[in-house]
Amino acid sequence: MTVIDTPGTATSITGWTQACRQDYLIPGRGVAVLLKGGRQAALFLTADGTLFAVGNIDPFGRAAVMSRGLVGDRGGVPVVASPLLKQAFSLIDGRCLDDESVSLPVYAVRVENGVVAVSNDPLVFQGGTA
Amino acid sequence: MERKTVVVVGHGMVGHRFVEALRSRDEAGAWQVVVLSEEKLAAYDRVGLSSYVGAWEPSALALPGNEYAGDALVDVRLGVKADAIDRTARKVTTSSGEVIGYDALVLATGSYAFVPPVPGHDAEGCFVYRTLEDLDGIRAAAEAAGPGAVGIVVGGGLLGLEAANALRLLGMTPHVVEFNKWLMPAQIDEGGGAILEKLVTELGLAVHTGVGTSAIETVAGAPVSERLSVKFSDESELRAALVVFAAGVRPRDEIAKTAGLEVGPRGGVITDLGLQTSDPNIYAIGEVAAVEGVCYGLVAPGYSTAEVVADRLLGGAGEFPGADLSTKLKLLGVDVASFGDAHAKTEGALSVVLHDAAKGTYAKLVVSDDAQTLLGGVLVGDATQYSALRPLVGRPLPADPAALISPAGAELGADALPDDAQICSCNNVSKGSICGAIADGACDVPAIKSCTNAGTSCGGCVPMLKKLLEQSGVEVSKSLCEHFSQSRAELFHIIQSTGIRTFSGLIAKYGKGTGCDICKPTVASILASTSSDHILDGEQASLQDTNDHFLANLQKNGTYSVVPRMPGGEVTAEQLITIGEVAKEFGLYVKVTGGQRIDLFGARVEQLPLIWKRLVDAGMESGHAYGKSLRTVKSCVGSTWCRYGQQDSVGMAVLLEKRYRGLRSPHKLKLAVSGCARECAEARGKDVGVIATENGWNLYVGGNGGLTPKHAVLLAGELDDETLIRYIDRYLMFYIRTADRLQRTAPWQEALEGGMDYLKAVVCDDSLGIAADLEAAMAKHVEGYRDEWAAVLEDEGKLSRFVSFVNAPEESDPTIGFDDSGERKVPVLLGIPDIPVAVAPQLPGVTKVAESATHGK
Secondary structure (H helix, E strand, O other), X not given: OEEOOOOOOOOOOOXXXXXXXXXXXXXXXXXXXXXXXXXXXXXXXXXXXXXXXXXXXEOOOOEEOHHHOEEEEEXXXXXXXXXXXXXXXXXXXXXEOOOOOOEOOEEOEEEEOOEEEEEOOOOOOOOOOO | OOOEEEEEEOOOHHHHHHHHHHHHHOOOOOEEEEEEEOOOOOOEOOOXXXXXXXXXXXXXXXXXXXXXXXXXXXEEEEOOOEEEEEOOOOEEEEOOOOEEEOOEEEEOOOEEEOOOOOOOOOOOOEEEOOOHHHHHHHHHHHHHHOOOOEEEEEOOOHHHHHHHHHHHHOOOEEEEEEOOOOOOOOOOOHHHHHHHHHHHHHOOOEEXXXXXXXXXXXXXXOOHHHOEEEEEOOOOEEEEOEEEEOOOEEEOOHHHHHOOOOEOOOOOEEEOXXXXXXXXXXXXOHHHEEEOOEEOOOHHHHHHHHHHHHHHHOOOOOOOOOOOOOEEEEEOOEEEEEEEOOOXXXXXXXXXXXXXXXXXXXXXXEEOOOOOEEEEEEEEOOOOOHHHHHHHOOOEOOOOHHHHHOOOOOOOOHHHOOOOOEEEOOOOEEHHHHHHHHHOOOOOHHHHHHHHOOOOOOOOOHHHHHHHHHHOOOOOOOOOEOOEOOOHXXXXXXXXXXXXXXHHHHHHHHOOOOOOOOHHHHHHHHHHHHOOOOOOXXXXXXXXXXXXXXXXXXXXXXXXXXXXXXXXXXXXXXXXXXXXXXXXXXXXXXXXOOOOOEEEEEEOHHHHHHHHHHHHHOOOOOOOOOOXXXXXXXXXXXXXXXXXXXXXXXXXXXXXXXXXXXXXXXXXXXEEEEOOOOOOOOHHHOOEEEEXXXXXXXXXXXXXXXXXXXXXXXXXXXXXHHHHHHHHHHHHHHHHHHXXXXXXXXHHHHHOOOHHHHHHHHHHOOOOOOHHHHHHHHHHHHHHOOOHHHXXXXXXXXXXXXXXXXXXXXXXXXXXXXXXXXXXXXXXXXXXXXXXXXXXXXXXXXXXXXXXXXXXX
């Protein structure tokens, strides 16, 4: 099992939801994953082959669209821009780079036998809330 | 220290300003202030009187601080009138019988509304327009008369038009009677008055100019709505429910006259530049003052007089600085501005007039006899140039006067403006403060915004901010974003000449990092403009903004809207039925767009292919109503049906829409074709507008909506079909290759060095020798075009992306909801609901499911 390197320490992961085969993902393009429990994650494969998952609901627009945002970087930080009003969110810790008071939950991602799975609960970061 | 007393007679806007000015400067507390206010309300915004109509909330007009709460040195007595002044004893007697001694007396009694001595002017139903009480009376009379009753306003000046608008808002039919030959004679000239009359008539006002009111009679036994018979100097007569006199104001100088102060021949208390009357202990300010014999009926000079007297009482030597009588206002939504010597009274003054009756605009500049100096001007219908022109009064003209007021003419350059020119009118920021900020280190537009507030409201002045930056030597970066230092046009040339067809290849060699939501769609657009690959092919798919990604318009709740292509707006009955059936079956909200198409709202991602399939089967494409691409070609009815039509506008619109569909560009593109000069398709509001004449097609380019709408300008006239299409091919392709990201056609044209002449030379005379290349590029696009939606339907791989969830392709997004209870289906933003959902086990690309899904909580 490979747990993709995500900063912060996950304190509770209560299970995983399988998303799709890794080779189904297109670099730079997201997919939405319906997690067990009803949450939604936006799963991305970036150009360098890293997998990230953040909450799918845009906290500004309150619609489940983050997986349809464009992926890239801002000053080297991998980000996704909301397709609604284009705010950028860090894929590493979910914080919004345009408004520090807002952030997306971050989900752990693992790959097993070529299948990508996303944690059902968001990661809890040390020293703060995700 | 012995405290002195100043008595202020009148508590209007100027009286209040005087008290404020005195109290804020009199730190030692040398003066005790007593204010006598005849009205029962403390000072309110009389200039904003008309805004009382509708809300009927007096407190909304109250001037801030008019209670002087907690200030023991101010004593306001409401509802108390000054009856007499005893100058020898320095005492004022009030209507309540009190006698107040003063060291200084300030007359701020303002003016009263002038009522012409028309027989019957005091009949019931006759009003003036001056106080909140007057408006309450007018309202009661209007309501008693019922909707649509005639109300007559005597006086077609500024106040008269305001009064007429108030009557309109009260549901009456307003008639304005103006004795002069045109409206607003004090501010504007005859030509401006004529346009103003046309504009306000279109808004529902009846205007009678050159007519006096000769008598008002009460009609016995008539209903309230017709209780007055008003007779005019031209022998005509109107029945009306009420008459409002707005024929000017006169200074309220009776108390001064009685006290033996010197008054002017036409009224007003004579003062010197220090506002001192003929009695050195008495000052007059505001509209009652005749400063060196001149009365000023505006609040700004009134405020100046208040400041001067406050200064004088504290030992200063302030003098009235004179007044700028320039005005810019929106009357009934019509822009009217007058500045400087608007009536060309200066000896030898020349006028340059641009009178566009069709557009409803009038502009006049008054210049000195050598045409070198701007003296004044009048703008009606469109006053956008006011803020740039007014500060130039008395200064050399920066350009030919005709060009300054011509819509297609010179936009005033930043260097032509003096430091006190107002650049941002929303936040009142001058050129001087912006240049100051730049000198202090603001090096880009966001920095200017944050330190001056300029450009933070409507954003209309941002282009001017950029010009100021450029002019001050700050290099405004042309880089597309942090990943590419090149401009869009440069990237276009790189892609064209290197043959690089991938974003990763391009950024590796010419950029840095991994890209962003600015450069990725830009490169996607350039790739689409230079080949006919499907936009979702391979890596190109990851560059598309969400609309191009899902080939539909993203709406606020994450659903999409679909706008079936109806070239030229043509549709068959069968197709209409299909559209209706699709809307019904998928529960879509239907609306006709501004571009003559039918918009279907509320489709979930997984429904899009099903909808497209139905449209394809009915012979329609889904349509590009999104993205930076050709949207629609609008048309009128044309010569086939219309009795005025000179050419087949529908046929041409269909041809153009089919030709340019799928064309990606720096900004969205809209076209229109009108079949005659009546312009029913509004073609001059489009990027490319084609208007038929009896000798062929006129081609207009660069019409844009947005923040600063522009009309398209003539590129070439009387073209045959073939030449028309050739010119449009060249124009569009030249734009696509050279414009900046998100630069619309109008600003692109304006930014071209050499302007329209250069563009005409390139497009019509092939001055660069690239016409064949541009045409070939367009031919390649036309030939390579395929129905992009049908192509998705035929491609399993692409089709599999149209799901709400990659792991649950059968599920709809449970967070999407609608409110169907009203007349209009409305998306409901739910936030994050906690809904238990079944996760379907079939994963794309997964043959064996390693972990079976369970129901969530």
